[in-house]
Amino acid sequence: MPSTAATTALPSPWARLANPAGWSVGTHELVFALKTAAGGLLALYIAFRLGLESPYWVLPTSFIVANPFAAAMRSKSMYRLVGTGVGGVMAVVLVPNLVDSPVLLSLALAVWIGLCLYLALLERSPRSYMFMLGGYTVGIIGFQAIGEPQAVFDIALARVEEIALGIGCTTLIGGIVLPRPYGPVVQARLEEWTKPALDWALHALAGTEPSSAALYALRDRLTGEAVEIGMMIPHLSYETAAWARFAGEVDELRQAVLSMVPILSALGDRAWQLKRLGGMTPELAAGLEDAAGWMRAGQSATRAQAGRLMARVSALEEAEPARDWAGVLRASLLARLRDLIGLVEYERALRRHIFKGEPMLPRHAIHLGALAHPVKASDHGLALFSSLGAAFTLLVLCGFWILSGWPGGAGAALMATIACCFFAALDDPTVGMRGMLHYSALSAVAVALYGFVLLPRVEDFGQLALVLLPYLLLAASLAARPATMSAGMTLGANGCTLMALQNHYAGDFAAFANAALGMVGGIGAAILITRIIRQAGVDWIVRRLLRQTWKDIAAATSRPQDRAQFAGRLLDRLGLLLPRLKVAAPNTGALGVNLLRDVRNGLNALVLAREQGGLPLPVRLLVSKVQERVARHYREAPERPPEPGLRVALDAALAALTQVPHDQVTREVMMALVGLRFAFYPEAAPPLALVEPRA
Incomplete structure (x- = not known):
């Protein structure tokens, strides 16, 4: 799923591709591109040899599940396989029973897809892809089976086989050939993310004015990046065993740092107010300075030092009468300082346990009164609104397809639904949809060149692989870089789907034109309907x-x-x-x-x-x-x-x-x-x- 962060100021897709930096390819990008292309071509070769019904499905699957990091690729592969299986089962249930009533079938598909998208939006983790895929896979299988409902089981089974083959080959090569470990990436990101917490703590202990721009920047960075890091952690469960067993502890580490936010805010407010009122006693000032030194020491600080610092806080609390305003503020500051020391010591203990293998202290040995649990704040209303928008878009396109009898109508309905699902989590889904539209149009031009100029000259699989390789490498190279990932994924997945490679050359221009217009038109319709429905951003x-x-x-x-x-x-x-x-x-x-x-x-x-x-x-x-x-x-x-x-x-x-x-x-x-x-x-x-x- 796309990130839930606001995305209202993105550059245009063409500007991204025109930027020379977007085309630069480093070693990691080149290796990823080669592995993705190799995985897709291996899956396509096996699909041809096995005589699968629609072998071309393995290529877009390779792009969809490919990821520069082995753990993230394995997790997405698992979610896609499960989602495809669930969608296939539901297609087998719905299509044969409702095929004679197109309106009821369209309504049933819309309800199912809306329900799956609703669950995906509530999940807010990489696992959301499983729910989303379980939704629109029904359309992928169901629309193809409408003409022959008695064959829906065979079609569903074939889709699962083809997608499983694409997943297996891509995951195999991605995991064997120069795999990039994910754990060190998460560790480095955590190290960088926690720096604002340390800087904020030092400002708070020094009594910096709470409304300063520096503190606002630290606060925004610490809390804003917590969501992104939370999306990274579930992939650790699919990392090597040494990392997978610590996935829960890494999530606790993130939560410990995030729990410091209200504590740092309150502590800084009290210290600033005491300085302003002249209520900072020499003993308290010395204690705060010692706490700042302990914070600066980082992992070199010992547990014994934390214990002595906590004992000093207790001594100051016992000596503080808290009978006047300054005394009450000092007592409140000390209470927050106790919470901060406990959270920092817990965070450091977790780091030593995860990254150095040291035994973990029992929770009761650390003051954790301020530790917050990892809870997702679900917005059921927004999830329902977004899912209803996707369901309504599907109904509108299905209605147009039924009334017009246009052969490309099914593809338009399907692409509109996929676009709505993929970008439903964005504040303005049309931003992502516009990029998808532009890149899909570009892929249609490339596929026309392939389908009617290059592929007619291909005589065996070796030649086919050589002809496809430049396109696959280009798309995968773009997909390897965050700035151009959407371009690469759309060119790879939509282009390979539109190419519709079979064991023999077809060269049907009318079928290609209908499919291309359906793809582009469906995404365009999704943009238009989404703009009407989701005017509030x-x-x-x-x-x-x-x-x-x-x-x-x-x-x-x-x-x-x-x-x-x-x-x-x-x-x-x-x-x-x-x-x-x-x-x-x-x-x-x-x-x-x-x-x-x-x-x-x-x-x-x-x-x-x-x-x-x-x-x-x-x-x-x-x-x-x-x-x-x-x-x-x-x-x-x-x-x-x-x-x-x-x-x-x-x-x-x-x-x-x-x-x-x-x-x-x-x-x-x-x-x-x-x-x-x-x-x-x-x-x-x-x-x-x-x-x-x-x-």
Whole structure:
């Protein structure tokens, strides 16, 4: 599946191909191109020798599953094989029973494809390809079997055989001939990705102003790239055994780093505020400097050093009375510092375990109160809307095919459906579809040259391989580079499908013209229908994601939830939102300016819901008023400044807490109330009850 990141400013496909950098081929690209071409040609040779019904299917399959990295190729091959099998079974079920009613058959195909796309969009991982393929494979098989429904099982079996052959040959050569390991790539990407966390931590410990451009850039990079890295990790399960057994731990490592985001934000806010108020004590300043040195030490820091640093934080917490505003801020900072040390030590322990083979510490030996679970924030409404769009597009094209009787109508309906499925995850699917349209038109020109100029002169398979090799190498070389991958894949997959190679030369220009017009026309129709249906783009999606976040926070004020699950969901949505906020309209982007603050408010509201039962009744009633006003703010007007009544309620609850004996519950509640007040009113004067220390 394409990435869910916003893609509204891409250069045109022709500009990409015209760019000389897009044509440069390095060693890795050349090796990948040779392996892909060899795998496709080997599969085609075997298909010819076996006399398969449609041997040409092996070539596009080779391009579709090919990947420069062996593990990613193996995973995609598995997903394609399973998806093809599921689609074949469903075609056998639907076509014979509904072939006499074209309208019902079209409706059944649309429902099935829509359902599969809906599941694929919710999955949001490389496994989504399995669901997507299970959908449109029904069309690939079903449309071919409509003329002979009694042969649908044989057609489905032949498709599975041909695709399995293409997968097997490509995977075999890709895995044997100079395979590129995937684990070191993920490791290097993780190392690069975690640098912003270290830089942010050093800024936070130094009390850098939270609104600085440098901190915004670090935050955006850390959260935005988390989604991409999350898409890479599942492929590790198909890497060598040494890497596959650590796939779960690598995902935990990613989650540990991502869990630092709200902690770093809160810690930096407290340190900056204390510096501004002159409330930074020498002991606390020295402790923060020691923590910064420990952070800089990286993997060279020992577990004993982490233990001593944690003990120092505990000593400072015990010495901190937390009875005035500065004292409360210091206590809150220390609590966040404890969380940060625990997460960093856990992340380092995971690194030593994964990359150096050291034994892993038990979880209970590390403070992991702030660790979030890996949870996907699913948008069922958006997934349903996108899947209905694909189903509607299929129905429109099927209707045109039925009414017109055009021989290329089936191909148009199929290509429109494939285009809708492949780019449904994009904020603006027409961006990817336009590229697919241009490259498909280019492939049609090349196939016409092959089909009516070059192939008539071919007399045996050796000559055929030599004739095809330049086209296959060109397409595979483009597919090997991220900047031109869509061009290479479209030229390879669509061009080889349109070429429709058989054991004998056919040379039917009318059939070629219908197929080419169906391919190009189907994609063009998909662009037109998608534009009509999905007029709302990135701004609409941003507003949906923000509303879901605000709704979750409002619910957290009154319903105790698992903190790790709740934090994981909010952080996942944060990673989806921040890249989109950069390209959204200014008025939409302004709605997300306090997004990280909202995440922290949700976590603090969750503490109140969980701990308020342990408070004395008078304090509990005041805390309940805070919860009600926080919930009202996020339900009714989260995009506007909070009402003054919320500040009054927060100050009253904080004043009441200063009058009761302090224990773990009151401390947790006070930290949550301080976090809410500071997030909602960062520039406001301290609460009157906490201006002067109390006896």
